[in-house]
Structures are given as C-alpha cells and as structure tokens.
Amino acid sequence: xxxxxxxxxxxxxxxxxxxxxxxxxxxxxxxxxxxxxxxxxxxxxxxxxxxxxxxxxxxxxxxxxxxxxxxxxxxxxxxxxxxxxxxxxxxxxxxxxxxxxxxxxxxxxxxxxxxxxxxxxxxxxxxxxxxxxxxxxxxxxxxxxxxxxxxxxxxxxxxxxxxxxxxxxxxxxxxxxxxxxxxxxxxxxxxxxxxxxxxxxxxxxxx
Ligand code: GAR
Numbered sequence: 001x002x003x004x005x006x007x008x009x010x011x012x013x014x015x016x017x018x019x020x021x022x023x024x025x026x027x028x029x030x031x032x033x034x035x036x037x038x039x040x041x042x043x044x045x046x047x048x049x050x051x052x053x054x055x056x057x058x059x060x061x062x063x064x065x066x067x068x069x070x071x072x073x074x075x076x077x078x079x080x081x082x083x084x085x086x087x088x089x090x091x092x093x094x095x096x097x098x099x100x101x102x103x104x105x106x107x108x109x110x111x112x113x114x115x116x117x118x119x120x121x122x123x124x125x126x127x128x129x130x131x132x133x134x135x136x137x138x139x140x141x142x143x144x145x146x147x148x149x150x151x152x153x154x155x156x157x158x159x160x161x162x163x164x165x166x167x168x169x170x171x172x173x174x175x176x177x178x179x180x181x182x183x184x185x186x187x188x189x190x191x192x193x194x195x196x197x198x199x200x201x202x203x204x205x206x207x
Pocket of ligand 1: 015016017018019020021022094095096097115116117128129130133183187
C-alpha cells in the first residue's frame with residue numbers, strides 16, 4: 001500500500017557555525033527517527049562554517065550565501081533561490097546567526113523553526129545569541145536555564161513555542177561549560193524531535 005505511506009517533507013537547515021545541532025538532526029535522521037524528514041539543503045551564512053563539512057559528509061547539498069557585506073534583500077533573495085530550487089517546505093534555523101526580515105518570515109508562516117539556547121522568554125531577542133545567552137544567564141544568576149524550539153515570526157525569538165527543556169546551572173559553570181551542557185541535555189534532543197513533529201504534521205495536513 002505504497003500510496004498510503006506518508007510522504008516526507010523537504011527540509012533545509014540554515015546554519016552559521018559549527019553545526020552541532022545540524023549534526024544532531026543528521027544522526028537522528030540516519031537512525032531512522034525522522035521518518036517525515038527529507039533533508040534537501042544546508043545553507044550557511046558563512047563560507048568557513050564547519051556545518052558545511054558536516055552536510056557534505058552526510059551527502060546533503062551544501063550552499064553558502066554570505067551575509068557579511070550583502071544587503072538583507074540580496075541575502076534573503078539568495079536563500080529563497082536555493083529554497084525554490086530544492087523545493088524546500090520547512091526551514092530549520094540551527095545556529096543561524098542572522099535575523100530574517102518580516103517579509104521573509106511572513107512568506108514562511110509556521111514553516112520556520114529555530115532553536116534558542118535559553119528558556120524563552122528569558123535571555124532572548126536581538127543581541128542574545130550563541131555564548132552571549134549563557135553569559136547573560138550566569139550574570140543574572142539563574143539556577144535553571146535550558147533550550148527552546150519555536151516557530152519564527154517577525155519578532156526575534158518571539159514565535160510560538162514548540163518545545164522546551166530545562167537544564168540546571170552548576171556552581172562554577174563557565175559560559176562555555178553551560179553552553180555545552182545546554183546543547184547536550186536540551187538542544188540536541190528537542191530540536192530533532194520538534195523538526196520531526198512539525199514535518200509529520202505538515203505531511204498529514206497534505207494527505
Ligand atoms: C546553539 O547553542 C544555538 O542554540 C545557538 O547557537 C549555537 C549554535 O551551535 N543559536 C542561537 O543563539 C540563535 N539565536 P551549533 O552551530 O553547534 O548548532
């Protein structure tokens with residue numbers, strides 16, 4: 001009953017750096033835990049991002065659209081072109097350090113997912129990214145932090161929350177140690193789960 005089989009959703013992952021979250025998605029997908037996900041592209045805003053190597057090693061087409069020195073319009077048009085060619089249906093921001101315009105996000109309503117390394121609404125919004133989030137959490141002195149996966153709208157880190165997972169702050173934590181633990185105990189778990197969940201819902205809506 002092949003025609004009864006749910007279809008896969010074409011997913012593009014946008015990155016800017018090391019790509020450990022991309023790595024987590026690739027691993028989960030390889031292990032068969034993401035049956036509704038077809039990774040069609042990895043798009044990096046930086047030419048030297050290690051995430052590009054991860055994509056190539058996994059056999060996923062890898063593209064670079066450099067943010068630096070480009071206007072936001074040209075940058076987003078470059079991304080849109082790849083999304084079109086690859087027939088992308090769902091976008092995942094996994095360590096993507098650029099803010100997308102309202103024009104862009106409104107064209108992809110409920111079809112862009114982001115992972116943020118704190119429990120939103122704490123330590124989020126413009127200026128809170130990467131290690132800075134963990135520095136801010138430690139400076140404030142919170143005892144619990146974590147990660148959030150959410151839909152992306154025109155408000156930075158302001159879209160509907162899909163999943164969250166808490167992580168305890170330990171005495172003597174450095175921003176780097178906390179970042180690593182939040183990734184291991186939260187991001188790498190909830191991001192692949194959320195991507196599969198949203199892809200499965202899109203596939204079902206289509207059926
Ligand atoms: C991750 O902690 C991710 O949540 C964060 O940057 C890191 C990227 O790591 N993203 C943001 O701060 C976006 N606002 P990775 O490249 O190894 O996945």
